[in-house]
Amino acid sequence: MLERVVDWVRVRLGASLARAGITLPWWVAVCTNGISLALAGTAIGQRHALLPPVLLVASGVLAAFSMLLWLFTARIAPPWLRSATVIAAMAILLLRPVEPDFASVLLVVLAAEEAAISGPVVVISVGVVSLAVLAAAGWWGGEQGVPLYMVAVLLGLSAGRMLRWYVRALDAERDKQDAVRDQAILAERQRIAREVHDVVGHSLSITLLHLTGARRALQEDQDIDEAVDGLTEAERIGRAAMADIRRAVGLLAGAPTSTRPLPGAGDIADLVQRTRAAGLNVRYEQEGDLEQVGASAGLGLYRIVQESLANIAKHAPEAVAEVGLRAGPDGIRLSVRNGLRPEAPRGAGSGLPGMHARAEQLGAELRAGPQGDHWLVEVTVPGVPAPVAGRAVTR
Template sequence: MAVTFPRRVPAPVRHSAGLLDLALALVTVVGVVTGIMAAEVPGSPWDGAILLALFLGALVLVRRRWPMTVLLLSIAAIFAYRLSSDFEGGWIWPASVAYFSAACTPRVRWVALVGVAQLAYAAVDFRWVLDKNVPRYVIHIAGETLLLALLVGAGLVCAAVARWRGHLRESESRAQAAEERLRTAREVHDIVAHTLAVVGVQLNVAADALDDDPAEAAAALRVAKDVRNRAMTDLASLVGVLRDSPGATAPQPGLASLGALVADARAAGLEVDLVELGDPSAVPSAPAVTAYRVVQEALTNALKHSGAAKVKVTLGCGPRRVTVEVADDGRGCGEIVERHGLTGMRERVSALGGVLALESAPGGFSVRAEIPVAGSAA
């Protein structure tokens, strides 16, 4: 993965980067002038030292856009100054920021090659010291080499951190996309499964009553049509919101829509007893939608699988949690196999920190969910 300095970044990050570059430019100017003066180069600093420092500092301001160009121009300026003066204070350190910036890019090998070439030239240029002071020569070249290695190493670390952050962002994006697909799948499953269950029952009623009681068949078809229309409206709302704002949560039915849900189940032939404890209107939207979907899936299972005749829905709305219990008198089984519906129900409840309990016995099937209300102690 290529590591480059981004040209378009959020304004706060861009401003912070600009301030950092300005600070590094000032440090470069002050450091170069101070280093040259400390080396006691003959002549006035205005003969070239200050101009070199200002030029290197100005290059730092554009290091993010042209890192390799900044490095090469910095080295060329240092060469020009060295050839026109008696400065002997080093080759690498005046271009420290330029070396680091270029080492953060994928061209780090070229950076190392340029640095080694500069060190080789410095070793040859400084060879006259060998006859007078060998330790000074060794310390000088070794120090320059160590500084170059540190700058390149720091650039490699910076590039590795940038790659790690990029991979982390990609992982987060993939996780968010997977969660969005899962959420959409749960919504579509809840809507379609309930609709097909109710419509299927009504169509069976219509088919059985078509010859003997056309009025009853027509009534069953009207109920199936109404349920189908509501499902199409819900799906259109879901798709529309996802298209306009994929990260948003589509408007969904809450506890206020339980009446229509129970009415559909009753129209499909279930005897449903709804008991509401507390104030459903005080329940926040997230637990309200989850409670609605639990009831919807439980009623759908009662219609499709359990062969139940009676279902009792108990809704408890408290300040700390919402409890939902749906119990039917259908045929139970010893082992519960969680398919898409039950799995989606459990995932919804768990996402809010709640607990879902399923119980199946010969006397019926029951679902109980406890859903904490956000901001309260569970």
């Protein structure tokens, strides 16, 4: 039963505070209102024999006005209205001061609360009026300890403003964290989009080369075996591409993905071999020890080569392509060069922006563009300690 009541208060009060633009937690409002009601009830009880019942009832209703308004309408009383009703209730009670006086303490709580949730005009007004009521109670009513109560009101105002500043700083930090999280999510989605683009673009290009070879084998050479080999390789590449796409889409959905390792620099030779088997004339030259290339750098270089070969297959399938990968103590240098057709589109699509984004993630420098009658993609990754260990050339 108690849990249901707490949940009801939390949900209802949280919604009311949000509509009123108050950022304090719901339990803070419960605590301050509970303390205020307890102080008001104590102050009224102290004067049960000093004031007429009608004044005691009036002060109790005024002190509990904001609470009653919320219970019946689910609305938070405006700060000026709550302050006015509480100060009016305390003014009635201070007509007959007692020692110690809990009515004066309630003014301290009111000052702290309004300073935490209200603007400067309301805060200054509450402070001035509270001090005036205390001064009047001390001057005409003989209230004892007025200077102490006044200092307490000022301290309450200071504490409330400090709490307001802290809440605003906390909200700003939360907004900053949300922005950072959104940027991280966007960056991850862009990374996955590049993965899908590279996989789909390369796989479709190589598959089309195999299909073209199979068609020519049937139409021109009547070679069924060669056509079957081309179709089989196209099927294998398509299935592998589907597996990679499922893995990338699984990252977006947060689903478990395949445990197959991501490709790296050592897989570039196999990539070139598969592309050559599809009919593209590609030469590959490698220098250095690729075992020293990190997984992140290796994946980035692999995807850049994959995208470059896909572009060659799409725009210049008859051209001779050259892929060079050199790893040394000063870094890694990757180059992909191919003959350039004058009518071939330059810089169209999202391939080049994707390669630039990958190079930027690696802290590498990428240059892509025409160089004479060739198209050259060149990537330089600095500072990778990879001692030269050998040389491999594939023609």
